[in-house]
Amino acid sequence: MGAKHKLEILFEDDDIIIVHKPAHTLSIPDRFSPEKPNLLSLLKQRFEEVFVVHRLDKETSGVMCFAKNEAAHKHLSQQFENRSVQKFYLTIVEGHPEPSEGVIEKPIAKHPHKGGQMTIHRSGKMAISTYEVLQKFKHFSLVKVHIKTGRTHQVRIHMKALGHPLVVDTIYGKRPAFFLSEIKQRRYRLGKDQEERPLLSRSALHAHQLTIQHPTTSEAMTFEANMPKDMTAVLKQLEKWSSIL
Numbered sequence: 001m002g003a004k005h006k007l008e009i010l011f012e013d014d015d016i017i018i019v020h021k022p023a024h025t026l027s028i029p030d031r032f033s034p035e036k037p038n039l040l041s042l043l044k045q046r047f048e049e050v051f052v053v054h055r056l057d058k059e060t061s062g063v064m065c066f067a068k069n070e071a072a073h074k075h076l077s078q079q080f081e082n083r084s085v086q087k088f089y090l091t092i093v094e095g096h097p098e099p100s101e102g103v104i105e106k107p108i109a110k111h112p113h114k115g116g117q118m119t120i121h122r123s124g125k126m127a128i129s130t131y132e133v134l135q136k137f138k139h140f141s142l143v144k145v146h147i148k149t150g151r152t153h154q155v156r157i158h159m160k161a162l163g164h165p166l167v168v169d170t171i172y173g174k175r176p177a178f179f180l181s182e183i184k185q186r187r188y189r190l191g192k193d194q195e196e197r198p199l200l201s202r203s204a205l206h207a208h209q210l211t212i213q214h215p216t217t218s219e220a221m222t223f224e225a226n227m228p229k230d231m232t233a234v235l236k237q238l239e240k241w242s243s244i245l
Contacts, residue, residue, distance in 0.1 A: 062207025075215035
């Protein structure tokens with residue numbers, strides 16, 4: 001298992017396992033290629049029993065919760081179904097959302113013609129997100145999004161609907177990767193025979209914080225995962241070359 005698929009456990013007791021999922025790692029085994037690296041298989045190598053509670057997209061990094069027994073799994077699954085959990089994401093988006101804080105209520109459905117894609121449609125399931133701009137740059141913003149429903153691709157679809165898609169998003173955004181040359185523009189210089197490597201080559205989305213009720217003690221517990229290096233690298237370069245004075 002490569003370094004990028006390293007298992008990072010944030011918390012563990014008799015009932016739950018809280019993991020920081022790396023980007024580019026599946027949450028559960030792929031249906032057609034079960035040998036691909038995934039968190040569930042990694043956890044099953046270490047723990048006797050592991051139950052899936054929720055999922056993150058392959059390219060999304062951040063906090064994930066697993067259960068260690070059937071009772072905990074049932075309790076946690078009900079929390080997610082009842083929307084009593086709190087889920088906060090960090091993302092870097094195009095432009096500057098206005099107003100800088102707001103609520104997005106738009107139903108999400110499967111795209112009628114494009115497999116694996118979602119779209120805003122009145123026949124879809126209602127999805128609710130709140131957002132807050134944390135930092136503005138010349139052409140981009142760092143945004144915190146609280147999803148109150150758990151629809152597929154919700155943050156990505158809602159930010160696109162707002163007119164500010166993720167800075168990297170192969171399906172709903174403008175580009176499949178983000179390069180330093182786009183920030184520095186004419187100030188960027190590449191040496192002879194050098195090829196520029198992207199700062200970010202996956203969806204600019206990180207599950208930063210998760211609050212659940214412990215299935216045995218009923219205590220409200222909040223877990224956080226620090227933003228990974230690829231997204232922090234983009235922010236550092238934006239702060240250096242594209243800050244708003």
